[in-house]
Amino acid sequence: MAEKAEITRKEIIVVDKVSHNDYGDLVFTDKTGKSFKVKEARSQYFTDVIIEGRAAELSYSSYKGREYVYSAKLVELPKDEPATPQSTPVVSKPSNSPDLHNRSYALSYAKDMAVAKVIEPKDVLSYAITFADWMDGKPQAPITKKPASKPVKEEEPDPGDLPF
Secondary structure, three states, rough: OOOOOOOOOEEEEEEEEEOOOOOOOOEEEEEEOOOOEEOOOOOHOOOOOOOOOOEEEEEEEEOOEEEEEEEEEEOOOOOOOHHHHHHHOOOOOOOHHHHHHHHHHHHHHHHHHOOOOOOOHHHHHHHHHHHHHOOOOOOOOOOOOOOOOOOOOOOOHHHHHHHO
């Protein structure tokens, strides 16, 4: 006999759009734009509950470390309650924030310097932080480590070792 899955959390959503993808999976979004997917093998259990414009309580479980929608049931929202999810929101910086943008570029530039053997790979993060601070207009502390004076010379491969 199969064990019953352990419910890890519950969330109330208001369904916005419902569809099936090319694989037969049930795909739906809530009013906030969050997307959900129920695999084709289990989607028939959700078609009577996941209805556009209606509120549903989703119960989650996990399998091999991945969370999935275990069950759903129709619920009524009180008139004074907004039609948004009731789970704890995750606070994060928006992906278009200038700080994140600058940090990404700074890390890329520092990585390029290490690939070009201008700096040591172990110094990539310190250079990236310095670059990001400069791009954000923060006061600069001098870099204490100097770039390599000469690029490291790469050895030529032995022609006999080449696979072609």
